[in-house]
Amino acid sequence: MEKDVTIYDIARLLQLSPATVSRALNDHPAINSNTKHMIASKAKEMGYRSNMFASNLRRQRTSTIGVIVPRLDSYFMSTVLAGMEKVANDANYNLIISQSLESVKKEVANAKTMFDSRVDGLLVSLAADTENLDHFNTFFQKGIPMILFDRIMPQKNCTNIVIDNVKAGYDATSHLIEQGCRRIMHMTGNIKRNVYEDRLKGYKLALMDHGLTVDDALVQLTNLTRQDGLQMADHIKHMASPPDGLFVANDFCAVSCMGALKANGFSIPGDIAVVGFNNDPVSQVIEPNLTTVHYPGQEMGEIAAQSLINHLNGLLRINTTNTILLNYELVVRASSLRTPPAESR
Amino acid sequence: MEKDVTIYDIARLLQLSPATVSRALNDHPAINSNTKHMIASKAKEMGYRSNMFASNLRRQRTSTIGVIVPRLDSYFMSTVLAGMEKVANDANYNLIISQSLESVKKEVANAKTMFDSRVDGLLVSLAADTENLDHFNTFFQKGIPMILFDRIMPQKNCTNIVIDNVKAGYDATSHLIEQGCRRIMHMTGNIKRNVYEDRLKGYKLALMDHGLTVDDALVQLTNLTRQDGLQMADHIKHMASPPDGLFVANDFCAVSCMGALKANGFSIPGDIAVVGFNNDPVSQVIEPNLTTVHYPGQEMGEIAAQSLINHLNGLLRINTTNTILLNYELVVRASSLRTPPAESR
DNA sequence: TCTAGTAAAGCAATCGGTTGCATAAAAATT
DNA sequence: AATTTTTATGCAACCGATTGCTTTACTAGA
Numbered sequence: 001m002e003k004d005v006t007i008y009d010i011a012r013l014l015q016l017s018p019a020t021v022s023r024a025l026n027d028h029p030a031i032n033s034n035t036k037h038m039i040a041s042k043a044k045e046m047g048y049r050s051n052m053f054a055s056n057l058r059r060q061r062t063s064t065i066g067v068i069v070p071r072l073d074s075y076f077m078s079t080v081l082a083g084m085e086k087v088a089n090d091a092n093y094n095l096i097i098s099q100s101l102e103s104v105k106k107e108v109a110n111a112k113t114m115f116d117s118r119v120d121g122l123l124v125s126l127a128a129d130t131e132n133l134d135h136f137n138t139f140f141q142k143g144i145p146m147i148l149f150d151r152i153m154p155q156k157n158c159t160n161i162v163i164d165n166v167k168a169g170y171d172a173t174s175h176l177i178e179q180g181c182r183r184i185m186h187m188t189g190n191i192k193r194n195v196y197e198d199r200l201k202g203y204k205l206a207l208m209d210h211g212l213t214v215d216d217a218l219v220q221l222t223n224l225t226r227q228d229g230l231q232m233a234d235h236i237k238h239m240a241s242p243p244d245g246l247f248v249a250n251d252f253c254a255v256s257c258m259g260a261l262k263a264n265g266f267s268i269p270g271d272i273a274v275v276g277f278n279n280d281p282v283s284q285v286i287e288p289n290l291t292t293v294h295y296p297g298q299e300m301g302e303i304a305a306q307s308l309i310n311h312l313n314g315l316l317r318i319n320t321t322n323t324i325l326l327n328y329e330l331v332v333r334a335s336s337l338r339t340p341p342a343e344s345r
Numbered sequence: 346m347e348k349d350v351t352i353y354d355i356a357r358l359l360q361l362s363p364a365t366v367s368r369a370l371n372d373h374p375a376i377n378s379n380t381k382h383m384i385a386s387k388a389k390e391m392g393y394r395s396n397m398f399a400s401n402l403r404r405q406r407t408s409t410i411g412v413i414v415p416r417l418d419s420y421f422m423s424t425v426l427a428g429m430e431k432v433a434n435d436a437n438y439n440l441i442i443s444q445s446l447e448s449v450k451k452e453v454a455n456a457k458t459m460f461d462s463r464v465d466g467l468l469v470s471l472a473a474d475t476e477n478l479d480h481f482n483t484f485f486q487k488g489i490p491m492i493l494f495d496r497i498m499p500q501k502n503c504t505n506i507v508i509d510n511v512k513a514g515y516d517a518t519s520h521l522i523e524q525g526c527r528r529i530m531h532m533t534g535n536i537k538r539n540v541y542e543d544r545l546k547g548y549k550l551a552l553m554d555h556g557l558t559v560d561d562a563l564v565q566l567t568n569l570t571r572q573d574g575l576q577m578a579d580h581i582k583h584m585a586s587p588p589d590g591l592f593v594a595n596d597f598c599a600v601s602c603m604g605a606l607k608a609n610g611f612s613i614p615g616d617i618a619v620v621g622f623n624n625d626p627v628s629q630v631i632e633p634n635l636t637t638v639h640y641p642g643q644e645m646g647e648i649a650a651q652s653l654i655n656h657l658n659g660l661l662r663i664n665t666t667n668t669i670l671l672n673y674e675l676v677v678r679a680s681s682l683r684t685p686p687a688e689s690r
Numbered sequence: 691t692c693t694a695g696t697a698a699a700g701c702a703a704t705c706g707g708t709t710g711c712a713t714a715a716a717a718a719t720t
Numbered sequence: 721a722a723t724t725t726t727t728a729t730g731c732a733a734c735c736g737a738t739t740g741c742t743t744t745a746c747t748a749g750a
Contacts, residue, residue, distance in 0.1 A: 352737065401737095
C-alpha cells in the first residue's frame with residue numbers, strides 16, 4: 001500500500017515548483033512545451049494520478065454528473081446510459097446513477113443525495129407520479145444546470161430531449177387505421193407524464209383526422225404492468241363489441257396483453273391488430289412479432305450528456321427553454337399487418 | 346447563487362472554533378451534548394452541507410463505491426442495483442455505476458476510471474470474455490477491497506457472492522428428468538464464466554445421477570442472444586432425434602427459442618419441456634409460461650454492498666477468500682409440467 | 691487550600707492542487 | 721546600450737474539513 005504520488009513529488013524530482021507541474025499537467029499555455037513533455041513523462045513514469053478531491057475543492061466543481069431515471073431495467077434505458085457514459089468518459093466526467101423506481105419520494109431523496117454530492121449538472125427522466133419540479137429548486141437556485149430527457153416537464157432554463165410523442169402516437173394509430181381498424185383501443189400510462197399524454201393526443205388526432213370518433217371507453221389509463229396487460233385482455237373479452245385495434249404505450253404490457261388475448265381465442269392481427277411502443281426486445285419474442293415505435297436510446301443519452309457538458313464548459317447556453325427532438329421510427333411487424341406488404345420492385 | 350455555508354460560518358456565529366463544530370457534527374465524544382445540539386440546529390438552520398471534497402481530501406477516502414456490471418438492462422441487474430443503492434445511501438456512500446457491455450476492453454477502461462476516481466471499494470460482476478483479473482491489480486496492490494458477485498472468479502482476498510449454480514443446474518435438470526425427459530439438451534453461455542460453467546456441471550451431474558449419459562452433441566455453447574435461440578430451434582428441427590427436454594441458462598434466450606420451436610410445430614412441454622434461468626419477467630409473457638430459476642437480486646445487491654461497507658468500516662475482514670451463497674428457487678411453470686401437479690390438501 | 695484529574699474546547703498543521711500576482715531571464719525594440 | 725516586451729517559472733494564499741496536541745476551566749480528593 002505505497003503512498004500516492006503527488007505533484008510535489010514530481011516537482012522535487014525535476015527541481016521545479018508544484019505550480020509549474022500543475023500548470024504543465026493542465027496544459028497551461030504559459031509553460032514551455034519541453035517542460036510539459038518532461039513533466040508529463042515523469043508523471044506517467046511515477047504512476048501519478050491527480051487527486052480529484054484536492055482539485056475539486058480548489059476549483060469548486062466536481063466533474064460529476066448526476067443521473068436520475070425511473071428504472072434501469074429496460075433495454076431503452078440501458079442504451080441511454082451507455083450513451084451518457086461514453087460521452088462523460090471522453091470528457092472526463094463521472095456519472096452517479098440512481099433510480100427513482102417510479103416514486104416521487106425516492107426521486108426527492110435521490111435529488112438530495114445528488115445535491116449533497118455537489119454534482120455539476122443533472123440528467124433526469126421523471127418518475128411516473130412526479131407532479132412538479134420543486135425538489136430540484138435547490139439546483140435551480142444555485143444555477144446547477146439540469147436536462148430532462150424522455151420523461152420531461154416544461155421548465156424554465158431547462159433543456160428537454162425527447163421524441164415527438166404526439167406524432168409517434170399519431171403514426172401508430174394511423175397505421176392501425178390504414179390496416180382497416182375502426183375501433184381502436186388505446187392503453188397508456190399515467191398522463192401526468194408527457195410521453196403518455198402526448199401519445200394519447202396523437203391517438204386522438206389520428207382518429208379525428210380519419211373521421212373516426214374518440215370513444216372514451218376505448219382509452220384506458222393503467223400502470224402498464226404485466227398485470228394490467230392481463231386485466232385488459234380480460235376486459236376486452238367481456239366487451240359487448242371488442243376493439244379491432246389496440247395501441248399500447250409500452251411493449252412489455254402490450255405483449256402480456258397479447259398473450260392473454262390469444263389464450264382467449266382472439267386472433268392477432270385478424271381480430272385485433274396491435275401496436276406497442278419502445279421496440280423492446282420482447283417485441284420480437286412474441287408471436288406474432290409486435291409492431292412498435294423505435295427510438296434511439298444511445299443517441300438520446302449522448303446528446304443529453306453532451307449538451308450538459310457543453311453548457312458546463314460554456315460552449316452552449318441552456319438559458320432559454322429549448323427542446324431537442326429526436327427522430328423515431330414506426331417498425332411494422334406481423335402483429336398489425338393485415339394487408340400483404342406492397343410489392344417491392 | 347449564494348455562497349455555500351461552511352463550518353467556519355457556523356463557528357463564527359456561535360463564537361466557537363471550527364474544530365469544535367467539525368467534531369460536533371461528527372458526534373465526537375469530547376463535545377458537550379448541549380453544544381452539539383446547538384451546533385446541529387444552527388447548521389440545519391443555515392442550510393449547511395458538508396463539503397465532501399475537503400473531507401475526502403483530509404480523510405484520504407472518498408465514500409464512493411464503484412460498481413462494474415456487464416449490462417444494466419436486465420430485471421435482475423436492476424434489482425441488484427436497487428439493493429446496493431439502498432444500503433449505500435443508508436451508509437452515506439455514493440455509487441459510481443458503469444457497464445462493461447460484456448467486453449473486457451470496456452471493463453479494463455471502467456476499472457481505470459474507478460481507480461482514478463479513488464473509489465473506496467469495488468463491486469464487480471465480470472464481462473463474458475474476461476480471462477483474468479489483472480486489470481484489478483492496482484486495486485489489490487493498494488489494498489482497495491473488491492467483491493465479486495454473480496459472475497465471479499476465484500481470487501485471493503476477494504469475497505464472492507453467488508448462488509450455487511451447480512446445484513441450481515442440477516435441480517433444473519433433475520426436474521426435467523422427473524417430468525420424463527430422457528434426451529435433455531443444455532444451451533448455455535461462455536463457460537469462462539462460473540455461472541455457465543457451473544450450471545453445465547450441475548446438468549451433467551444430474552444426468553449421471555439419474556443413469557443418463559452425457560451426449561456432447563446436446564451441450565450447446567452460445568452467446569445466449571435472441572438470435573442464438575432462433576438458431577438453436579432451427580438446429581433442433583433438423584436433428585435426427587430431437588431432444589425431449591431443454592435447459593437454457595438464460596430466460597430471454599429460452600423464450601426466443603421456444604417461440605421458434607412452436608412455430609416449427611413442436612409442442613411445449615409435450616414434445617420438448619423447457620426450463621430457463623433468472624426468472625426474467627419475459628418468462629411469464631411466453632405461452633406456456635417458462636419454468637425457471639429465481640434468485641434474489643435485491644438481496645444480492647444489499648449483501649454485496651453491506652459486506653463491502655462493513656469491511657471498509659473495519660467491522661468485517663475480507664482477508665480470507667470467502668464465498669457467500671444465496672438461496673435460489675426453482676419456479677415450476679407450464680413449460681416443463683407434464684404431470685398434473687400433486688393434489689394440494 | 692492545594693494539587694491531581696477530567697471534561698470541553700481551541701490552535702495550528704495538514705490533505706494536494708490551483709491561481710493571482712510577482713519575478714527573473716531572454717528576446718525584441720529603440 | 722538602455723528599455724520594453726515576451727516567455728517561463730516561482731511564491732504563497734486558498735479551498736473546507738479533520739485531528740494530534742495544548743490549553744482552559746472545573747470538579748474531586750488530599
